[in-house]
Amino acid sequence: MERSTAIVTGGNRGVGEGICHVLASKGYDIFMAHYQECDKAAKLAKELKERYSVKVVSFDCNQRDPDIGEQLMKRALAEFQEISLVMCNAGVGLEKYMHLIHPEEIDFVYEVNFRGSLLIANAAAKYMMQEGVKGTILFTSSIRSKTPTPMDAIYGGLKAGLNRAAQSMAREYGRYGIRVSTISPGCMCVYPEGYADRDYSEEISRIPLRIGGDGYDIGYTAAFLASPEAKFITGVNIFVDGGVSCGEDYWSEADEYTASHGRGTYVINGPKENGGEK
Template structure:
């Protein structure tokens, strides 16, 4: 087995952007820990099997990032199994497409529990682990184009992704003294299971994108690869768009 660049943990890794990030970081030379909910067990196993074919050490942990004990247990499990935590990718998130007049308190709270609280808990406990290790690290969160410009069809989702930018900037300010960078990626319209919109909206988004297409998960994974690398050592507190130059950005 080739020497490792370190250990990367990716939440929400069973499919879509999380899966693409896990595979890319394995290609980059990281040993990889992957997380998702237990109802995604079959898909997560497929990702684990693919990672192992790349010759990397792999660890799987099922848990809900919105629950603090699950996040504490996840970090401990990764460190026990793989020896350290060097890159934390807080990718897990959900989207409920509702306008402001239709958004229920239940939907609003659910989105914020996963997207905002889940990201906060990953930042907090990964940050504590990296500080204790004393070797710096990379923390990377999942914001969105909707975290830079609100859309009426994703009222609560947009609010949660704006919040992740705030968490990212604040954590970067605190953790920089320990050599830990904190950044976020902000995908535009990207072809994943979450991206369920009608053709009229799809075409509207594409028409506002100079590159003339929607994104794919590997577009985001390439940015995360850079943010996890030594080449990004002097970049922190940034929320970087991966959106084809979307004119709404």
Template sequence: MTPTLPLLHNQVALVTGAGQGIGFAIARLLAQHGASVLLNDLDETLATRAATAIQQAGGTCHPLAGDVSDVAFLQHMVDEAVRQFGSLTIAVANAGITLFGNFFAYQPEALDRVMQVNLRGTFFLAQAAARQMRQQQRGGSLLFMSSVTGHQAHENLAAYGMTKAGIEMLAKSLVVELSPLGITVNAIAPGATATERTLEDATYEQTWARLTPMGRPATVDDIAQAALFLVSPHARHITGQSLVIDGGWSSVSPSPY
């Protein structure tokens, strides 16, 4: 009997902002399903620790620390993925920042930083990855990280929500240019998710369990499983879409405030 190949056999993935949280869960799951993974984080210690954990679990993973708002670094990441693993077939633009702030007091510096990381970083990673995929002539998958705040208003997150709505429009717009190359481009929009950062608030899980129709916030694995599907061969005819993963919260949208 011929052995069954892993779902992502012969695939090479780049995942940004993957030192912990959702990004790490995505990188780990892609590696578990056979992809070779270039794992990025701004924090070199987090990137190295995360890659080591994936390696120790039997996955193939290489860390690379750097700032995704730096366009030159984005190209370097793509080049490094190719140097390490021979190609690039999946790029997950997960890195992003949230800078809360009252609209009347929000500062230009904060807006610029959110735009640089969330929008600029996603746009130019997509560009660099798609150029590489075009050169390879074997298609590929791009996946962007949006948020329910790109769909529903949330207090003190006007700037953040604006970038996430923009990311979803980017996924839709790129269908025109990337579909002829066999490259899919989609976004996922998590709702409340239990991560190392969100759980610093001791009331987070209890609050969002009460507000979420499914009775709990998402786990990072809930988000990672959706990401795995969208970059896998199972989703080869899905492109330009945004998938909300929020346990039903955006259907009713109660505020935590």
């Protein structure tokens, strides 16, 4: 592919770090936005440059700023000639029962996860539209947009809203060749700072594929959605979750026994097995 640039917000850690690695490996230069983690961002930028021979620029910014979209695009375009992919990945979590939540906590998650992401995406879409760039805008959503828990009304609700907003943007900007979609991660075993020894075995036991994901899985999905192979795909939400979004897992001990020993074969008008003819 021709050298182009990808903006990745929250690109210096966790899922964002994996996204940056994958996009850099695909030949993208990287504009990495982060919030007050300059040392961590600089370390990753150095690694990406050395490993993939790409240009990497980091930008310290606060996604809660009302003018974050204009800020980010102005800085990115001062560093790079063309931007064809914007990955709105930055976000904050909140697990708390509604009856314990304070208004300022709702505002904080809304301003970062929903408003900030949409402001960045919209500024990017305006640039692409004006410059004739047939680019791709993606949001990191969450499996919680579909599978609620008692403690994620705000986080999951806003992620669901992000999915719906992306669909409207896909319709608004599709006529300009701009594609907009969301990616919903499931259990991401990214071991954030402070949780290096976290055991994900309980979460993995509930995943149909019996494995956990990481930022690279989200990066590969983003790379596909931004590629020519996905030129007819927009307005979708792709779950990258090992199958959890397919429904509840009702696997029981009896099922485990059957899977190990077999149930036998029923043959119409044939010999009796496991209880008789069928």
